[in-house]
Amino acid sequence: MAAVLLDTHALVWGQLGPHRLSLRAKNAIADADVVWVSAISFFEIAQKARLGKWPEVASVLDGLPALHETQGGRVAPLDAEICLSAGSLPWPHRDPFDRLIAATALRRQLTLVSADSVFDEVLKRVW
Numbered sequence: 146m147a148a149v150l151l152d153t154h155a156l157v158w159g160q161l162g163p164h165r166l167s168l169r170a171k172n173a174i175a176d177a178d179v180v181w182v183s184a185i186s187f188f189e190i191a192q193k194a195r196l197g198k199w200p201e202v203a204s205v206l207d208g209l210p211a212l213h214e215t216q217g218g219r220v221a222p223l224d225a226e227i228c229l230s231a232g233s234l235p236w237p238h239r240d241p242f243d244r245l246i247a248a249t250a251l252r253r254q255l256t257l258v259s260a261d262s263v264f265d266e267v268l269k270r271v272w
Contacts, residue, residue, distance in 0.1 A: 148179040149271070150221065150250045152259030153186040153242065160212065161201055170258050173271040180218040181255060185245040187220075221249050236267050 151159065151174070158165040159174065166174075174180055187210055193199040194206050205212070210220060223245065231241070231248035238244065243263065250257045250268050257270045264270045 147177070148181060148253075148255050149173050149177045149258050150181045150183065150246065150253065150255040151186070151218075152246060152257060152261060152264075153189045154260065155258045156182050156186055156209075156213065157190060157199070157202055160205065160209065167260070167272050170260075170272050173256065173258055180213075180216075181221045181249075181253065182213055182218060183221050183246050183249045184223050185242055185249075189242045221253060223249075227252050234267065238263050238266070 155166065155170060155174075163171070190199065190202055190209065191206060194203045202209075214220070227245065227248045230252055231244040234244060234248060234251075236244070236247070238247075243261070246257070247264055247267050249255070250264075257264055257268055258272070259270050260272050262270070262272075
C-alpha cells in the first residue's frame with residue numbers, strides 16, 4: 146500500500162493504545178510508504194481533550210504532531226480545494242471533521258484507516 150490517511154481515532158489509538166487497532170489497520174500502517182494525518186485531526190483531538198472527552202490525550206497533546214512526524218508520518222494540510230470538496234461532497238454525513246478527512250483522502254487518493262464504516266459510502270477504507 147503506497148500511502149494511507151489515518152482517521153483521528155486511528156492516530157490516537159496508534160500512539161496511546163495500539164491494541165485497539167485491528168490487525169488489518171496495523172498492517173496497512175506498517176506497509177504504507179507514507180502515513181498521512183489530516184491537519185483537522187489535531188484540531189479535533191485538542192477540542193475533545195479540552196471538553197474532557199479524551200482525557201488520556203491531554204498529557205501528550207502538545208507533542209503529538211512532532212511525534213507523528215518523527216515516526217515518519219506526514220501532516221496533510223487543509224487547502225481551499227479540500228475545504229470546498231468537503232462542503233460539497235454528496236454525502237449525508239454531517240460531521241465536519243469526518244467530511245474534511247474524507248475530502249483529504251479523496252483529493253490525495255489515499256486509503257483511509259478508520260474503524261468508522263460511515264466512510265464506506267464515499268471512499269476506500271481499511272480496518
